[in-house]
Amino acid sequence: MKIGELLGIGNTARVYRWGKTEVIKLFYDQNFAVMEAKNAELINSLMLRAPKYGGLVDYEGKKGLIYERIDGPTMLWNIEPSEESMFYNARLMANLQYEIHQVKNKLLPNLKPEITHKINHSQEISNHDKQIITDILASLPDGNSICHYDFHPDNIIMSPNGPIIIDWLNLLAGNPEADVTRTSMMIQSDSLPPNAPGWLMHRESRELFNKEYVSEYIRLTGMNDEFLEEWMIPTLAVRIDEMQGEYRQEIIDKLQTRLKKQDEVDEGN
Incomplete structure (x- = not known):
């Protein structure tokens, strides 16, 4: 064929x-x-x-x-440039991700070991920073929830039979907090797909979408948003080698800013 x-x-x-x-x-x-x-x-x-x-x-x-074959636009292209549409889709995305995290499975946790391996093999992170980052990661809670780990609006097809989630290459088993932090980081990033829809081009819109998405996930789980800061340093670190050029530098800069704040906190204690 x-x-x-x-x-x-x-x-x-x-x-x-x-x-x-x-x-x-x-x-x-x-x-x-x-x-x-x-x-x-x-x-x-x-x-x-x-x-x-x-x-x-x-x-x-x-x-x-x-x-x-699944017919239909992805959520990214289905979102209209209005608060109503952005809020609706942000909440829907949180519910879909929560649904994934509730699926019972017998997988052994591998998210933290996989992230640790990638961080330790990065050429963009100093050995000193690698130690700090992996120590932070080791202190975070384990889990064995299904984590898509590339969950964003362009990986959700809005089919006539309901949303279908694609691109499961990064599938991991671990703490859902890590999965949500990864999604939140990607939504807020300046790295945009080619010919991105108008609403995505505006940082204010991305931040609005992210805030509604995180709020809905927290509402569903009863968690607080402290986990985002706890997981963000290793989440940024593992993202670096996935990006190129100015977008890689964006991630490096964000990581260094957080590491500096972490160092100040440690000195204060």
Whole structure:
């Protein structure tokens, strides 16, 4: 079978039509294809809001994943430039993420070890700072909730049958606080997708969306927002090597600002 129309381009893969009812996701890095294939099998077994997985195939020397084709815009493009629309979708996103976190599973916690490994192998963080960051991470609570760890409006397809969540490459098991902090960080970032919708171009809109999203998640769980600051330093640290150019520098600057504040707090104590 030949691939069809190009449907999407991401940081790790391209997605094409595959027959009448499916898509094929072709990865640039073949190791990522194998990783996501394992995650896709797990996600389907847990009956999460995700496209049905059809298997791992070889196509012209590349590994591809076959998925059910889901029609509809992503939430990112479904949001209108109004407070009502932003608030509605921010609350919906929090509810969808909360739903993921409530799914029972038998996974062993791996979020903290995976983050620790990536931080320790970063070339952008000094050994001194790595020690501080990993010590902070070690002090944070474990968990074994399903964490998407790339959960944002462009990974939620608003299909006729309801929201469907895509791109499970980063799937981890851990504390949901880490997952929410990661999402909050990405929403507030200046790193925007190509041809981003108008509302996303305005920092005030992103901050408004983030505030409503976090408030709704806290309402659902009864948590307070202190966890955001507790998890933000390791969350920023692991994000650095995922970014390039000015967006990488943005993350580095935010990390250094928080490390400096942390050092001042430690000296005060």
